[in-house]
Amino acid sequence: MQNERFFSVILNTYNNQSSVVNTLNSVLKQSYKNFELIIVDDHSADKTLKLIKDNTIKLTIPVKIISLTRNHGVAYARNIGVENASGKFIAFIDGDDIWNKDKLEIQHNFIIKKKARWVFSNYSVINNKYKQIGKRLRETGIYNYKKIISNGNPVGMLTVVIEANILRKNPFRKVKHEDYDLWIRLSKKGILGYLISDNLAKYMKHSKSISSNKLASMKWTYGVFRINNLSMSYSLFLTIKYIVNYFRRKKYMR
Template sequence: MKEHPFFSVVLTTHNAQETIGETLRSVLNQSFDDFEIIVVDDNSVDGTVNMIEKELKLTNIGSKVVCLTDNMGVSVARNKGINSSSGYYIAFLDDDDLWCSDKLIIQHNIIIENDVDWVFSNYYVINEEYVQVGKRYREPGYYAFNKFVIDGNPVGLLTVVIKKQILLKYEFKDVQHEDYDLWLEISQHGYCGYLIKDYLAMYMKRSSSASSNKMKSAYWTYLVFRRHNIGNIKSVFLIVRYFINVLSRKR
């Protein structure tokens, strides 16, 4: 393994023995191989760690498994993964999502050609049977702070690749919608994201997931806005737009 691979893939997991194998295989089957895998297990009590070790034994890709002794939450787990990584760019993935096989090579080429700090892409939505049920599409191009605020969160965490140096300055906070909170923070400090038009990943939408509760999600989004000094009236207006957006989705 290279001392400094181009990508470090930070995969966080908790009690995911049913899905972690498919998720890991979608990483290991990438057409681009200059990466390492950092799996952070957030104190699973099922067979998750055994499944991880089984899959990683079958590959020559450099890997590390970090096992937390307490359930610390996804923000702490991701930050542990970042601090344990050695790549120049960090890619993220949750334990039930999948990548398309050309994800990393496409993002690598975009980064090299455009000299961008972080990139993300459009993605598919699948159900718990791994059947595609929808898409998440936003217009490609650069996204600065105001666009992240006005247009809502266009970023699927499972599609993100971001320069490690940025993440060492701005960590995930232990708040709800921690990913959106981070995108606003780094864009507020001048780091524009670049949205790639391609669909590069598959997000598993679960009926029991926290994000499926639209009222809670809207309130958490409101709190994110307020944390970033967006006025109360504007925040409420944006939440109303959020609801209109969500209700217009078929999936």
């Protein structure tokens, strides 16, 4: 079909009035243009939705704006986006993250060359002033089940591109670390991910409660292992390994 879109870009927002316009612009300025944009606002209480409408009213690309009538959480919002997507592949971005201009083009070319179904990349870390404060670097190559669980979540959600049919058959579950839960389930089914070497995006790290968030992340990581039927002892081992490797990698992030 001539008008079929290769990508559906799902932009999830929730109270992102200070950042959503920059995020939106990073999507609209992509060098690769064959995509539709689906914006799912999870019942923002600020001006996020107004800013979205003001900045998309004159666009020529297909845009769907879905405004949820109450706050459901990110798993539900992403699933709604997937249900409304018509592209072959789906790319995700949250309302405070930034894509590099060639992000979709590089991933499109990789998918075509390798016949990949699930691709992600490394990325930079920025603060809310858009200043780079670090990098998230993981080993490039193919990620199977063993590699997905071995050192904590290796997949940056803002860099993911994945075949739409995979997500329709495997929706996000309403759990903490819903993305990591999905990657574990997919890899367990033999669906391989590819981490490409390019640094393609910027993840915004907020300053509030960074240390307590990391503690919560460790707890959620353990919980994800358990709900995916890993034994208590193995889940604890993998969580401790993740903690050790996190602090080891942190030395080289800046």
